[in-house]
Amino acid sequence: QVQVVQSGVEVKKPGASVKVSCKASGYTFSSYGVSWLRQAPGQGLEWMGWISAHNGNTNYAQKFQGRVTMTTDTSTSTGYMELRSLRSDDTAIYYCARDRSGSHTNDYWGQGTLVTVSS
Amino acid sequence: QSALTQPASVSGSPGQSITISCTGTSSDIGGYDYVSWYQHHPGKAPKLMIYEVSNRPSGISNRFSGSKSGNTASLTISGLQAEDEADYYCSSYRPSTLYVFGTGTKVTVL
Numbered sequence: 001q002v003q004v005v006q007s008g009v010e011v012k013k014p015g016a017s018v019k020v021s022c023k024a025s026g027y028t029f030s031s032y033g034v035s036w037l038r039q040a041p042g043q044g045l046e047w048m049g050w051i052s053a054h055n056g057n058t059n060y061a062q063k064f065q066g067r068v069t070m071t072t073d074t075s076t077s078t079g080y081m082e083l084r085s086l087r088s089d090d091t092a093i094y095y096c097a098r099d100r101s102g103s104h105t106n107d108y109w110g111q112g113t114l115v116t117v118s119s
Numbered sequence: 120q121s122a123l124t125q126p127a128s129v130s131g132s133p134g135q136s137i138t139i140s141c142t143g144t145s146s147d148i149g150g151y152d153y154v155s156w157y158q159h160h161p162g163k164a165p166k167l168m169i170y171e172v173s174n175r176p177s178g179i180s181n182r183f184s185g186s187k188s189g190n191t192a193s194l195t196i197s198g199l200q201a202e203d204e205a206d207y208y209c210s211s212y213r214p215s216t217l218y219v220f221g222t223g224t225k226v227t228v229l
Contacts, residue, residue: 004164035218044122044223045157045165045208047216059217095165104153104212105170112164 002026006096006110012086012117020113022079022096029077030054033099035106036070036081038092046092050099051079086117123148123209123221130227136197139224141209142190147219149190153212156185156194159223160205168207169194196226204228 007021022034036048049060051070058070069082079096094113097106124142131137141148141156148154156169167176169185172192182197192211196203209221 037220044206045159045220047210047218047220050217061216097165100170103170104151104218105155105167105210106157107167107170107176109164109166 002098002108004096004098004108004110006094006113008113010113010115012115014087014117014119016086016117017082017084018086018115019080019082020094020096020115022081022110024077024079024098027098029072030074033101034070034072034079035097035099036068036079036094037097037106038094039112040089040092043092045095048081048094052101053079083115086115088117091115091117121219123211123219125207125209125221125224127222128225128227130229131196131199132229133199133201135199136195137199137226139194139196139207139209139226141192141194141211141221143192143211143213143219144190146215147190147211147213148187148192151212152187154185154187154192155210156183156192157208157210158203158205159208165208199228201228 003025033052035050051058053072071080096110098108154172157165159165172187173185207224213219
């Protein structure tokens with residue numbers, strides 16, 4: 001069965017970087033994309049961007065361009081999201097999800113990774 | 120990039136039906152049949168309930184149904200149950216940004 005498991009809790013200082021991982025199993029990783037989203041405290045879901053696990057093409061939300069990098073490692077079926085120059089308002093739960101590009105939907109989600117940015 | 124507009128909250132009694140709206144523009148909802156709905160219980164992974172406007176993934180109850188008219192999509196939950204109490208988000212394909220999500224709706228079962 002399809003599973004998506006994310007890395008654990010992160011605590012970072014302002015200005016630092018964080019890299020969250022997302023390990024997939026139960027399907028052919030390179031046949032799908034990976035979307036990254038986040039939910040800040042008391043806020044809704046916010047789409048951050050997408051990467052094709054087939055060819056590495058990316059599409060980042062304008063808000064995060066220049067500060068985010070999404071990558072994949074097909075040898076380990078793992079996706080990564082690195083966010084740099086962290087600020088306190090980057091404190092959020094970060095989610096990855098399998099992207100079914102043909103249907104423009106995200107059908108399997110990770111459990112979420114809490115990233116806290118605090119001095 | 121502006122989010123899709125959803126009501127902040129919707130409530131209903133057990134057994135009733137409720138409908139959640141999701142309003143966008145002709146550049147997203149109105150232009151493409153790529154609307155999805157997600158159920159999110161706090162502390163858990165969001166769950167896909169509807170994709171491509173009205174399709175249910177395997178294992179999703181037929182109490183959940185989706186539709187679209189013009190720039191507005193809707194999710195209807197019939198036979199409301201206590202376990203349906205959660206936050207619900209719509210999303211749509213938008214060529215300029217790939218995805219746009221809704222503001223979220225808290226469903227309360229009275």
